Amino acid sequence: MSNVRQLRDKAPDSEKITINLGYVDLGRIDLLVQEGFYSNRSDFIRTAIRSQLNGHVDHVARTIERHTMELGLRDYTSADLEALRAAGEVLHVKVVGLARIASDVMPELARETIGSITVLGALQASAEIKAALADRIH
Incomplete structure (x- = not known):
């Protein structure tokens, strides 16, 4: 008898997307990450998206x-x-x-x-x- 049991797969709580950025914008993001403003590129992008969404919160509602x-x-x-x-x-x-x-x-x-x-x-x-x-x- 095995003491290993199958765990239920956890459904992802987010969706992966792909975007294209120009090299200059990407470099500016990398600079902010390097300077410690953001933990990584994804952190910067999520923060920027939330900021834009917060600016349109009334319209969305x-x-x-x-x-x-x-x-x-x-x-x-x-x-x-x-x-x-x-x-x-x-x-x-x-x-x-x-x-x-x-x-x-x-x-x-x-x-x-x-x-x-x-x-x-x-x-x-x-x-x-x-x-x-x-x-x-x-």
Whole structure:
């Protein structure tokens, strides 16, 4: 008998992006890192992005409200979708952040209960769910 047990994979709490910068801008970032203002390039870029987002916080809030979107993390489980199906309702997912469709959701259930998906950020779902909802993901 082994005393090693499998740990559940932790879902990432961020999304990796790639950007292109000119050499001069990159050099200026490296200089600030070298001088100790930032711990690394990523730290500088995250700080710059947060600063820009904070400058637009009112506009973002008004837009989210106008489009009736949810902000943050939103999970959709099989139980959630079964309740919608029982009530005869169709879900229109509108999330700014991360939307996750649980691994226990079957593609048929998703097609019956999810009318559309709009995610500004990231959608985490199985390949089967994404294929089943491909015509509904915007």
